[in-house]
Amino acid sequence: MATAAMRMRRSLALCYHLTAALLLLAFLHAPLAGAQPLPWQLCDSAAGNYTEGSAYQANIRALAGGLPRNASASPALFAKGAAGAAPDAVYALALCRGDTNASSCAACVAAAFRNAQQLCAFNRHATMFDDPCILRYSGQDFLANVTDNSGRFVAFNGNNVSAGAAAAAFDAASGRLVNATADYAAGDPTRRFGTGEEGYDATYPKIYSLAQCTPDMEAADCRSCLRDIIEKFTPQYFVGKPGGRVFGVRCNFRFETYSFFSGRPLLQLPDVLPPAPAPAPAAAEEGEFLKQKTNKK
Numbered sequence: 222m223a224t225a226a227m228r229m230r231r232s233l234a235l236c237y238h239l240t241a242a243l244l245l246l247a248f249l250h251a252p253l254a255g256a257q258p259l260p261w262q263l264c265d266s267a268a269g270n271y272t273e274g275s276a277y278q279a280n281i282r283a284l285a286g287g288l289p290r291n292a293s294a295s296p297a298l299f300a301k302g303a304a305g306a307a308p309d310a311v312y313a314l315a316l317c318r319g320d321t322n323a324s325s326c327a328a329c330v331a332a333a334f335r336n337a338q339q340l341c342a343f344n345r346h347a348t349m350f351d352d353p354c355i356l357r358y359s360g361q362d363f364l365a366n367v368t369d370n371s372g373r374f375v376a377f378n379g380n381n382v383s384a385g386a387a388a389a390a391f392d393a394a395s396g397r398l399v400n401a402t403a404d405y406a407a408g409d410p411t412r413r414f415g416t417g418e419e420g421y422d423a424t425y426p427k428i429y430s431l432a433q434c435t436p437d438m439e440a441a442d443c444r445s446c447l448r449d450i451i452e453k454f455t456p457q458y459f460v461g462k463p464g465g466r467v468f469g470v471r472c473n474f475r476f477e478t479y480s481f482f483s484g485r486p487l488l489q490l491p492d493v494l495p496p497a498p499a500p501a502p503a504a505a506e507e508g509e510f511l512k513q514k515t516n517k518k
């Protein structure tokens with residue numbers, strides 16, 4: 222997995238800051254200074270524990286045996302499933318990134334099951350976020366509610382674009398791309414997946430972005446899921462940042478100033494042109510401007 226290792230090193234070099242936004246879970250992680258390599262797990266021991274050799278454990282293993290293949294075989298690289306009966310029923314969802322191939326998808330979901338059972342050992346509820354895939358299993362039927370995107374991770378590039386107006390211009394450009402990519406993803410009827418690219422300036426020649434929802438969501442629900450995490454986390458974490466991402470089980474997005482997805486971008490925005498120098502105002506216009514101003518008083 223040379224590419225994953227490269228991505229990891231890149232994240233380390235960029236000094237990613239990671240914060241867990243556990244809005245439904247009862248606790249909140251403080252932002253962690255410095256990088257933490259993927260995968261990122263959300264464990265929930267408050268949701269209860271299972272024991273070695275239990276029916277619950279057998280049901281997790283049954284899902285681990287089938288879901289990687291089911292996700293990788295589906296056109297949208299998505300699978301959900303349930304195993305067992307109450308009170309030991311386990312529900313699970315796996316989503317691979319839209320630009321992942323079938324073999325990487327299956328390998329990622331299988332690894333996510335293994336990692337979850339180690340990193341969230343004996344927790345009935347666990348979520349794993351990795352670059353190529355997302356996995357959650359739980360004793361609660363969270364599959365029924367496609368708009369429940371609770372339990373999220375936010376990470377941002379610790380560098381700053383630059384001070385003042387330049388940062389605001391960058392934020393406007395990246396925000397435009399992120400929003401357009403979210404529109405694209407919601408409008409994709411089979412995969413709910415979008416990638417985008419926008420030319421920017423000499424320092425950041427291009428901005429790249431990606432957005433995805435689970436493909437069992439309606440277009441409007443997908444767009445509103447993305448709008449929610451964009452609105453909630455952009456002002457809080459991504460102001461003046463050259464990269465950031467929000468992971469949720471139902472929708473996720475990411476933007477960077479380097480290429481991080483495979484294949485050509487599905488959406489190409491026109492380059493952002495450097496602001497044209499303001500033309501020297503003519504005397505008449507100046508007069509009109511002043512007149513307008515005085516009239517308003």
Ligand SMILES: *[C@@H]1O[C@H](CO)[C@@H](O)[C@H](O)[C@H]1NC(C)=O
Pocket residue numbers: 266267268269270
């Ligand atoms: C699950 O186990 C952890 C420690 O392994 C413990 O802290 C937690 O309270 C347990 N949860 C429940 C609901 O019993």
Ligand SMILES: *[C@@H]1O[C@H](CO)[C@@H](O)[C@H](O)[C@H]1NC(C)=O
Pocket residue numbers: 283284285286287288291301302303
């Ligand atoms: C995988 O898909 C098959 C065929 O649809 C289904 O019978 C099986 O239950 C699925 N496995 C899981 C773990 O959901």
Ligand SMILES: *[C@@H]1O[C@H](CO)[C@@H](O)[C@H](O)[C@H]1NC(C)=O
Pocket residue numbers: 224322324325
């Ligand atoms: C699938 O993707 C991985 C990682 O990008 C790559 O190493 C592998 O060669 C690809 N496999 C196929 C069959 O395209």
Ligand SMILES: *[C@@H]1O[C@H](CO)[C@@H](O)[C@H](O)[C@H]1NC(C)=O
Pocket residue numbers: 366367368369370371
């Ligand atoms: C689904 O989850 C969302 C978010 O947690 C919640 O607002 C909504 O009421 C839930 N819908 C149902 C039908 O439970």
Ligand SMILES: *[C@@H]1O[C@H](CO)[C@@H](O)[C@H](O)[C@H]1NC(C)=O
Pocket residue numbers: 379380381
């Ligand atoms: C970016 O700006 C923040 C807030 O002003 C500051 O705390 C942080 O150290 C800066 N990061 C870098 C890498 O300069």
Ligand SMILES: *[C@@H]1O[C@H](CO)[C@@H](O)[C@H](O)[C@H]1NC(C)=O
Pocket residue numbers: 392393394395396397400448451452
């Ligand atoms: C992107 O959309 C959000 C609402 O979803 C809005 O608050 C923000 O201003 C938009 N950004 C740009 C640059 O259009």
